[in-house]
Amino acid sequence: xxxxxxxxxxxxxxxxxxxxxxxxxxxxxxxxxxxxxxxxxxxxxxxxxxxxxxxxxxxxxxxxxxxxxxxxxxxxxxxxxxxxxxxxxxxxxxxxxxxxxxxxxxxxxxxxxxxxxxxxxxxxxxxxxxxxxxxxxxxxxxxxxxxxxxxxxxxxxxxxxxxxxxxxxxxxxxxxxxxxxxxxxxxxxxxxxxxxxxxxxxxxxxxxxxxxxxxxxxxxxxxxxxxxxxxxxxxxxxxxxxxxxxxxxxxxxxxxxxxxxxxxxxxxxxxxxxxxxxxxxxxxxxxxxxxxxxxxxxxxxxxxxxxxxxxxxxxxxxxxxxxxxxxxxxxxxxxxxxxxxxxxxxxxxxxxxxxxxxxxxxxxxxxxxxxxxxxxxxxxxxxxxxxxxxxxxxxxxxxxxxxxxxxxxxxxxxxxxxxxxxxxxxxxxxxxxxxxxxxxxxxxxxxxxxxxxxxxxxxxxxxxxxxxxxxxxxxxxxxxxxxxxxxxxxxxxxxxxxxxxxxxx
Numbered sequence: 007x008x009x010x011x012x013x014x015x016x017x018x019x020x021x022x023x024x025x026x027x028x029x030x031x032x033x034x035x036x037x038x039x040x041x042x043x044x045x046x047x048x049x050x051x052x053x054x055x056x057x058x059x060x061x062x063x064x065x066x067x068x069x070x071x072x073x074x075x076x077x078x079x080x081x082x083x084x085x086x087x088x089x090x091x092x093x094x095x096x097x098x099x100x101x102x103x104x105x106x107x108x109x110x111x112x113x114x115x116x117x118x119x120x121x122x123x124x125x126x127x128x129x130x131x132x133x134x135x136x137x138x139x140x141x142x143x144x145x146x147x148x149x150x151x152x153x154x155x156x157x158x159x160x161x162x163x164x165x166x167x168x169x170x171x172x173x174x175x176x177x178x179x180x181x182x183x184x185x186x187x188x189x190x191x192x193x194x195x196x197x198x199x200x201x202x203x204x205x206x207x208x209x210x211x212x213x214x215x216x217x218x219x220x221x222x223x224x225x226x227x228x229x230x231x232x233x234x235x236x237x238x239x240x241x242x243x244x245x246x247x248x249x250x251x252x253x254x255x256x257x258x259x260x261x262x263x264x265x266x267x268x269x270x271x272x273x274x275x276x277x278x279x280x281x282x283x284x285x286x287x288x289x290x291x292x293x294x295x296x297x298x299x300x301x302x303x304x305x306x307x308x309x310x311x312x313x314x315x316x317x318x319x320x321x322x323x324x325x326x327x328x329x330x331x332x333x334x335x336x337x338x339x340x341x342x343x344x345x346x347x348x349x350x351x352x353x354x355x356x357x358x359x360x361x362x363x364x365x366x367x368x369x370x371x372x373x374x375x376x377x378x379x380x381x382x383x384x385x386x387x388x389x390x391x392x393x394x395x396x397x398x399x400x401x402x403x404x405x406x407x408x409x410x411x412x413x414x415x416x417x418x419x420x421x422x423x424x425x426x427x428x429x430x431x432x433x434x435x436x437x438x439x440x441x442x443x444x445x446x447x448x449x450x451x452x453x454x455x456x457x458x459x460x461x462x463x464x465x466x467x468x469x470x471x472x473x474x475x476x477x478x479x480x481x482x483x484x485x486x487x488x489x490x491x492x493x494x495x496x497x498x499x500x501x502x503x504x505x506x507x508x509x510x511x
Contacts, residue, residue: 031233032065040064044089047124057082059237064090067178067211072229074212074222076236076369078248079183083213084120087180091121091154094177097129100151101175107159107196109186110412111136117156117182130154135161135171137415145170159187159195160416164423166202176208181228184214185221185342189271190413191464193224195420200228216248217369218342220273247363248371250396251384256377260291263347263375265401267297267325269409270371271465272343274318276336277327278359279347288347289327296462299325330355336362346374349383353390373398414461 037048037056044064048056056064059077066073067090077083091104108114118134125132133147135157144161148170155162155171165171181187187196210229214221217234225232254262267275279285282303292299300314300323317323318338330350344363350356356374363370374395376384384395425433443449 032069032071034058034061035065036061040089041068041093043093043128047089047092047126047128048085050126051123053085057085059083060086060089062235062237063087063211066233066235067209068093070209072210072232074214074217074225074229074232074234076215076217076234077213078215078237081237083182084117085124087178087182087211087213088117088121088124091178091180092125092128092130095130095153097131097153099153099175102148102152102155102171102173103175104154104178104180105162105173105176106154106156106180106182107162107187107192107199108156108182109158109190109192110409111138111158113183114156114158121154121156132156135165137161137164137419138412158416159192159199160419163195163199164419166199167423173202174204176204179203179208179210179228181210181212181214181224184212184224185216185218188220188224188273191271191417195416196224196228216342216371218273218363220342247360247369248396249360249374249393250371250398251374251376252398252400253381254375254377254400256379259347259375259377260288262400263288263345264291264295265403265406266345266373266375267292268406269401270343270373271413272371273324274321274338274341275325275343275345276338276341276359276362277325277345277347278350279327279329280351282329284347285327285329292325292327297325298323299327302326302328304329304331330358338362342370344370344372346372349374349376349380353387356387357391410461410465413465414457417464418460 035056037045037053040048040056059075059081060083063073063075063077063083063086067087075083075086077086087106091106095103106117108117114134114136118132121130121132131147131150131152132154133144133150133152133156135144135147135155137158137160144165147155148165157165162171166173181196187193207230210232212221212225212229212232252262252266263277277288279288282305285301285303289299289301300317302311302314306314314323314326315336318326318336327347341363344359346356346359350359360372363372374384387393388395440453443453
């Protein structure tokens with residue numbers, strides 16, 4: 007199924023300072039301007055009009071211009087990339103032509119369902135792949151010739167290494183919820199997937215709710231001179247901070263903070279409190295939970311304060327708890343989140359706090375925890391500064407349990423992929439013990455303790471991020487994304503191939 011060639015005229019304008027080439031700027035499309043194959047898909051699901059992200063992103067994707075689009079959950083972003091994929095797919099070929107990488111199995115299932123609803127009987131076959139589930143239906147999907155593969159980076163990489171999945175015919179690569187994939191620790195897997203891309207250009211598209219500095223650098227590594235669009239507000243730009251609040255029980259704020267941190271998993275965060283006593287308390291809670299946290303208050307000597315700030319700027323400290331006075335003047339590039347443990351004493355202080363994130367062309371998240379008595383501050387700030395606050399549902403213990411289980415499973419699967427035949431043989435000695443421990447309460451407690459220690463040892467070390475100043479690494483001769491051949495990435499891939507071959511022998 008081939009899509010019609012793009013005939014819409016475009017206006018050429020000068021690109022940004024980092025790109026001296028001229029790039030196309032496209033006006034939004036209306037539903038009636040879509041090609042027939044897209045209009046048929048929209049009719050199947052009963053949409054009456056396109057959402058802003060669909061109307062704005064589809065022209066770029068049809069023109070095969072790489073794109074980084076800021077779009078929040080519920081904005082219709084899935085349709086924004088599934089519709090252009092549907093147009094590009096050639097259903098006569100039994101090969102993967104589009105790959106969508108997502109952070110969680112729930113999102114993989116959702117995107118797959120949406121794709122199948124839009125496709126109907128149009129001929130595009132879709133398969134979802136994710137960890138913690140059986141390989142059998144995924145392998146069967148590949149054998150049937152899946153055109154669209156939707157999956158988590160770890161499981162996608164697993165299939166690529168085992169050669170269950172090949173990307174020779176790939177045309178489009180979408181990174182959905184890129185900020186969450188970073189927070190889930192998938193950056194190394196995403197980077198390694200690039201080693202399996204064809205040596206020609208593959209169009210890349212990144213959809214993310216926020217664009218902190220690390221995600222912007224991610225785009226430079228994975229996309230080819232992408233355009234940047236934001237659909238969170240009326241203007242089109244990437245400098246944007248999301249203002250959110252959580253309604254928390256007054257006696258449960260400390261545990262609520264821990265649950266929010268687990269869900270968000272920010273790179274670096276500045277946490278504001280109104281008093282130095284509260285700073286000390288919150289810092290101790292975070293440290294007791296195993297977080298890499300420290301405090302900054304007027305009680306500390308200048309020497310101690312300088313050491314704390316040095317750790318923060320060097321990326322060796324993830325959570326800094328501070329008062330307004332102590333944190334004045336801080337400018338940290340990778341500060342993706344600001345959390346206000348309590349509303350500030352005056353309105354102007356909120357702008358100072360929230361302004362610590364979303365700097366230097368990046369975007370970030372400003373979160374405030376309020377109890378029922380403090381909710382009036384949200385209304386005052388919204389009216390005074392014309393800020394639209396987004397109320398977020400407070401994560402439950404079950405929400406956290408589900409997410410950390412997926413994170414840990416992904417990390418363990420990555421470690422397992424790196425084991426050679428001898429290591430696999432060695433670990434088999436413990437299989438009977440694992441079975442025995444899992445069958446009684448005391449043994450289960452031992453396994454639980456081991457998993458908890460493993461998770462926190464990984465979770466609370468400095469996150470692996472794209473290096474500062476990294477550039478796109480597409481090779482001039484082929485258009486392939488990824489690291490240069492002959493480097494560390496290639497050696498890693500060759501080693502994995504040897505290991506994979508050893509396991510099959």
